[in-house]
Amino acid sequence: MDSVESQLKQTVNDLMSKKEELQAVFDMAANGISILDHNGMFLYANKFFQDMMGYTMEELYTESCISLSSPEYAAASETAVQKAIKYGSIQNFRKVCITKSGEHLNASMSLSYLKSRNEIVMITSDITQDIKYQDELKKQVEIEVAKRTEQYEIMCHQSRLAAMGEMIDSIAHQWRQPLNGLGLIVQGLRHISDNNMLNKEMLEEIEEEIMEKINYMSQTIDDFSSFFRISKIKESFDVLNSIEDAIRLIDVQLKANSIDIKIILENGVPRNVVGFPNEFKQVIMNIVHNAMTAVVAKNKNNALIEIKLTFYDGRLNICILDNGGGIDEENIEKIFDPYFTTRENGSGIGLYMSKVIIEHHMQGYLTVQNHNDGTKFCIELKCQELQ
Numbered sequence: 001m002d003s004v005e006s007q008l009k010q011t012v013n014d015l016m017s018k019k020e021e022l023q024a025v026f027d028m029a030a031n032g033i034s035i036l037d038h039n040g041m042f043l044y045a046n047k048f049f050q051d052m053m054g055y056t057m058e059e060l061y062t063e064s065c066i067s068l069s070s071p072e073y074a075a076a077s078e079t080a081v082q083k084a085i086k087y088g089s090i091q092n093f094r095k096v097c098i099t100k101s102g103e104h105l106n107a108s109m110s111l112s113y114l115k116s117r118n119e120i121v122m123i124t125s126d127i128t129q130d131i132k133y134q135d136e137l138k139k140q141v142e143i144e145v146a147k148r149t150e151q152y153e154i155m156c157h158q159s160r161l162a163a164m165g166e167m168i169d170s171i172a173h174q175w176r177q178p179l180n181g182l183g184l185i186v187q188g189l190r191h192i193s194d195n196n197m198l199n200k201e202m203l204e205e206i207e208e209e210i211m212e213k214i215n216y217m218s219q220t221i222d223d224f225s226s227f228f229r230i231s232k233i234k235e236s237f238d239v240l241n242s243i244e245d246a247i248r249l250i251d252v253q254l255k256a257n258s259i260d261i262k263i264i265l266e267n268g269v270p271r272n273v274v275g276f277p278n279e280f281k282q283v284i285m286n287i288v289h290n291a292m293t294a295v296v297a298k299n300k301n302n303a304l305i306e307i308k309l310t311f312y313d314g315r316l317n318i319c320i321l322d323n324g325g326g327i328d329e330e331n332i333e334k335i336f337d338p339y340f341t342t343r344e345n346g347s348g349i350g351l352y353m354s355k356v357i358i359e360h361h362m363q364g365y366l367t368v369q370n371h372n373d374g375t376k377f378c379i380e381l382k383c384q385e386l387q
Contacts, residue, residue: 318381
């Protein structure tokens, strides 16, 4: 009998010791730990939870996890208790609690149902600072995005200004010949008039020739106006037609520099992609203009630019090759960087914007490499129709 009592006493002592150890663990925990009944009323809370909420244990006996919630979270808290009982547990339930002093505390809670005791263990983490940091980070991200958006818009504007400068130069080249022709016609009219040679048939011929040159100049303006028309709506367009349109805008400059340009199309290559045709034309013009500058600088007698269209695995590849000597190895990795240029009067924006247009606006790829005696730019786009 004494032995049984002794064993029982030892068992009680052991249990008390374990309870004290468990209590110490609970109190030293870096999270709020509490035990609730099946209605969410507090049966126990560790010191961390009491300090976090500002209540003593005696005060918590009359409170519940629902009553400590801010009004907008009361119903959700009651549902969380019911779900924990029904499903055994609920993880990372977030809500706003109100402390005894009236402060709002953002909390993340995990509830686990002890079926044998019909009780719920609730672990509570104060995430107020985390949310504050997240909000501050979000604000910083928004500020940075706004800065980058503004910078991007400035670069777009600069790119279009640079392109406009090149276009004006191209217009000058394209208009020089018809203007010279009109000047010669005017001089000829004076000669014809002075010698009384003007008749109806000759007047009609002169009128036809003048109107032909004026229409050519008018069409040039229409082509350039179309090029600078901005569209924010994607559309399906024929890549080959866009390439030909872009080349036509600078064709006079290419001929003036004795540059032969060839477009090579594989048989059966699909040509429709979805994107922004005017932006795509700008890319082609940027790359071809860079190629033209390279071959002119090298003073080649057989200056050549080739544009090859091939198709593989559902994607259209447009490669633009020149024989202008290629890019120095130390520069090739930086060629798409904003404001990087090796030309004395270059803006360093054209190729950067070209990469943005192809990769961000049209979800394709733009790469560059040295190839034989020149440079090879490759555009890869998915062939598709607008859905």
